Amino acid sequence: MLMARPSWAGRNYLLLTGATVIAGLGSSGALIATAFAVLAAGGTATDVGLVAAARTIPLVLFLLIGGTVADRLPRHRVMVAANALNCASQGLFALLVLTGEPRLWHMAVLAALGGTGQAFFAPAAEGMVLASVSGEQSGRAFAVFRMGMNGANIGGAALGGALVAAVGPGWVLAVDSASFALAGALRAFLDVSEVPARTPGGGLLHDLRDGWREVASRTWLWAVVVQFALVNGLLSAAESVYGPLVAEQHLGGAGPWGLALAAFGAGTVGGALLMTRYQPRRLLLTGTLCVFPLALPSAALAIPLPAAGLAAIMFGTGITVEIFSVTWMMALHQEIPEEKFSRVSSYDWFGSLAMVPVATALAGPAQDLIGRTAALWSCAVLITLLTAAVLCVPDIRRLTRRPPDATTPPPPQSRADNARPTRA
Structure with missing residues (x-):
């Protein structure tokens, strides 16, 4: 017998959670596949570290810009655009691995594109789940979301490792590209009609x-x-x-x-x-x-x-x-x-x-x-x-x-009030 859907699990919540689980399954396996793709191409442990750093550096550099963009544009569009960039970069990475020997700089550039996409996605996605629920169930809803996300990360790593051993890293990267495409498609269907229009x-x-x-x-x-x-x-x-x-x-x-x-x-x-x-x-x-x-x-x-x-x-x-x-x-x-x-x-x-x-x-x-x-x-x-x-x-x-009836944040205070907002 199917369990009844909780009253707080609305359409947006289900779309966001489903997209996160799907993307998490693909991305966790892709982290393993990337390292083995570098090694399979003749790279060393240092090369694996360089490709990992190529992803991390733009992630750090563009995070603050990503946050400002997400506050100026509809956040779900920023998320979909970031998913599209990750889909394209991982798809090209997979194609290079499956069709020949990718060079180190190829893999570093594609990893950097993936990190750039994550830099814009993360600030836009933060808080979206909590915005899709309200009232006293918001904590429970976020915990369930986190449970699905963490479970996907664990399962994705285990499945990704097995698939790398069975069919090679290229196919795992292709699966990751497809997971970004599906997650982006789900996020494109979010209902944002009640979100106030953002003014520049x-x-x-x-x-x-x-x-x-x-x-x-x-x-x-x-x-x-x-x-x-x-x-x-x-x-x-x-x-x-x-x-x-x-x-x-x-x-x-x-x-x-x-x-x-x-x-x-x-x-x-x-x-x-x-x-x-x-x-x-x-x-x-x-x-x-x-x-x-x-x-x-x-x-x-x-x-x-x-x-x-x-x-x-x-x-x-x-x-x-x-x-x-x-x-x-x-x-x-x-x-x-x-x-x-x-x-x-x-x-x-x-x-x-x-x-x-x-x-x-x-x-x-x-x-x-x-x-x-x-x-x-x-x-x-x-x-x-x-x-x-x-x-x-x-x-x-x-x-x-x-x-629940007092969750609206207090208005910003002046610097003279220093850093102590009013507490309920």
């Missing part, structure tokens, strides 16, 4: 400054953005650089490390499932407390714990980071004016990604300077201290979930 602002730089004022005028917002700029960098160094090395030398190789990463993914699904039932009143206090466990994987690698212990910690960390993700998005949706949401989101994304390439580049020299164990313990300690510092911000502890 005072230019790109004006919109960037306006978005920055929104961020700087809220202490809780910029504090968490700065926190995660550093935390994400530390996590990337620990898990992208040190983790595989520890696994190779102490845990038995890639298999146990893959199991640990899969456990983290399973934990994010569990966390999303939990948030369909749990609706904390103090959004940011709950979310920030759930950031402390992010220090545990680095500590586990520093010891190092056996593979089973590491997997258990990664599973628990996945649960807590998903609780933070849901409470953070709920806070943004509640507090940020809708017409400026994408600009604010772009600064959030920029902060989350800006330090990742720097931290991963410095991970090797740090290991040479103080040793891997000390570097991992340093990651764990710094994550703990950064999170404790954020808890000292009064607005982090005070911001509460407003009742």
Whole structure:
């Protein structure tokens, strides 16, 4: 018997969720396929890193512009255009791999186009799901959305790895291109008739400054953005650089490390499932407390714990980071004016990604300077201290979930009022 559709799962919500699941299935497998495509063409590990960097650099560079564009144009059109760019770039990538030996610069350029598309897509998509639901069920709706997204990422990675081994990376890239086409088609059918028409602002730089004022005028917002700029960098160094090395030398190789990463993914699904039932009143206090466990994987690698212990910690960390993700998005949706949401989101994304390439580049020299164990313990300690510092911000502890009839953000305050918006 089919389950009845929840009352809050309207047409737009279902379209957005379906599109995200489809795109996630394709993209997760494509990340694996890209690396093996580089290796199959005779590339080295350094070449794999260069292609990955070619995607990340334009993603970081264009995020702020993407946010301003999404606040000036209908967001669903920006999302569809970004999906079309990703579809074309991945389709050409697949064609090159299937028909011959692509050169390194070919793959780097196509990866850069994919990163550019993501830079425009991410700020436009942020908050769209919450805008499609209203009232007290919004938290549950977003948690269900996250559960589908995380499940697609896990399933896509597993399926993509199997398909790369069975039919080669070119076909997996072709599937990713098709998934972007289908996701873009679904998003094109979003009903935006009730969304107010956007009036042009005072230019790109004006919109960037306006978005920055929104961020700087809220202490809780910029504090968490700065926190995660550093935390994400530390996590990337620990898990992208040190983790595989520890696994190779102490845990038995890639298999146990893959199991640990899969456990983290399973934990994010569990966390999303939990948030369909749990609706904390103090959004940011709950979310920030759930950031402390992010220090545990680095500590586990520093010891190092056996593979089973590491997997258990990664599973628990996945649960807590998903609780933070849901409470953070709920806070943004509640507090940020809708017409400026994408600009604010772009600064959030920029902060989350800006330090990742720097931290991963410095991970090797740090290991040479103080040793891997000390570097991992340093990651764990710094994550703990950064999170404790954020808890000292009064607005982090005070911001509460407003009742459904009071979800409209307060009007922007002047700089003289400093960064403390009125709280309900």
